[in-house]
């Protein structure tokens with residue numbers, strides 16, 4: 001089929017098609033040290049309670065609350081990790097450390113700050129003054145108050161982060177069933193594309209940016225990556241590279257370049273011969289020639305039934321590859337790895353500058369989201385936008401709320417005036433990879449004529465976490481009174 005003959009579909013359609021051909025991979029068993037970032041394939045229950053015994057919250061004295069304040073003999077001690085404790089009878093107390101079991105008979109703990117050591121009594125008996133009467137249960141964590149025996153502490157399908165590793169260790173879950181992460185091969189194509197180490201460049205050559213970038217993106221997504229090098233623009237060499245990827249037994253092949261309309265754009269014809277192309281053109285900017293195919297393959301040696309390989313033919317322009325990876329490949333990798341909600345997360349943000357709209361394709365504008373007051377350089381454009389939008393009463397160009405008028409007083413008001421701002425990364429041409437530098441979101445810019453004004457509220461798809469976003473000059477105010 002000629003490349004132009006592929007029906008142009010929307011990006012949501014493309015995403016649905018990809019996910020409908022993607023299945024979560026099976027499960028493997030990993031140890032605690034290998035579980036970070038994986039998705040659990042089983043629920044995890046607590047085999048015992050935490051604390052397993054009534055535990056002291058303070059260093060102090062275990063007392064009988066009904067005894068109230070007064071002078072008492074210290075009849076024993078309970079230290080964390082030791083169980084050799086005497087019962088505490090009314091009229092006596094025991095020394096206790098934080099986390100230690102409360103001895104039988106005691107029903108409260110009085111912190112050491114509310115006591116006073118007294119001279120030893122007859123026979124060297126230790127004595128203490130309890131200065132403040134305790135309430136029953138004071139400074140004691142009852143059995144199971146953090147985790148009750150039998151509680152489900154993590155669900156199947158949950159991703160394991162740092163806290164979850166600690167939770168797993170707490171409940172003694174040291175061997176876990178987790179979803180397998182996909183194996184992903186990355187292949188660049190193009191006679192002009194040479195290794196990044198090449199210097200000086202020969203006539204017509206460019207360094208291969210896509211392979212290193214896509215390998216990094218797949219690795220960041222948790223995939224096991226395989227570098228397939230660069231394919232020349234010949235049907236024979238490309239076919240050999242595809243065969244090599246199949247031999248490696250990868251779940252996914254990502255290619256870049258050679259999917260558009262030129263007479264050396266050979267990826268689509270190759271995939272037509274070897275598998276099924278599900279789409280070959282998508283109404284999006286950048287990334288129009290994005291191609292997706294599946295290959296049905298015989299089982300690998302020693303394997304069971306046949307297997308499937310997903311092939312993503314990303315456009316060669318580096319930014320197109322970058323954007324297409326995040327929009328369609330990443331959700332597929334996530335679904336294979338067990339994510340229940342594999343799509344990019346969407347937030348709302350205000351445009352810091354005007355954006356010229358594209359009348360033919362919706363655009364994924366790279367931006368850096370940052371929290372704070374209007375970023376430097378945006379204010380004059382914003383003022384004009386607010387006035388214009390108010391005049392036009394256009395919901396797309398709705399004015400920012402009154403909180404934008406930065407109040408000069410009151411920490412609470414100042415905090416309330418902060419917002420999530422979308423700062424453009426500049427010229428968005430799909431060859432300019434610097435337009436993806438420091439980008440943590442893709443703005444969803446509608447296909448229309450004209451300009452989307454600064455101050456407009458837009459949806460943004462997160463492609464990085466926001467923990468590293470730029471800090472505005474002067475920082476962000478904190479909770480009043482904090």
Ligand SMILES: Nc1nc2c(c(=O)[nH]1)N[C@H]1C(S)=C(S)[C@@H](COP(=O)(O)OP(=O)(O)OC[C@H]3O[C@@H](n4cnc5c(N)ncnc54)[C@H](O)[C@@H]3O)O[C@H]1N2
Pocket residue numbers: 188189190192193206207208209210211256257258259260261262265286287288289314315316317318320430431
């Ligand atoms: N007649 C038409 N021409 C083009 C159309 C169209 O609809 N009609 N679409 C344009 C769009 S949109 C895109 S995007 C590009 C994509 O083309 P290809 O996927 O075939 O990519 P190439 O032609 O191989 O390369 C495009 C560009 O990117 C550079 N490149 C390629 N690989 C790498 C790499 N690994 N690292 C860095 N840079 C790379 C390559 O040198 C080209 O400059 O097609 C338009 N054309």
Ligand code: MOO
Pocket residue numbers: 284285286287288289315317320430431
């Ligand atoms: O869609 Mo292409 O990806 O503009 O550059």
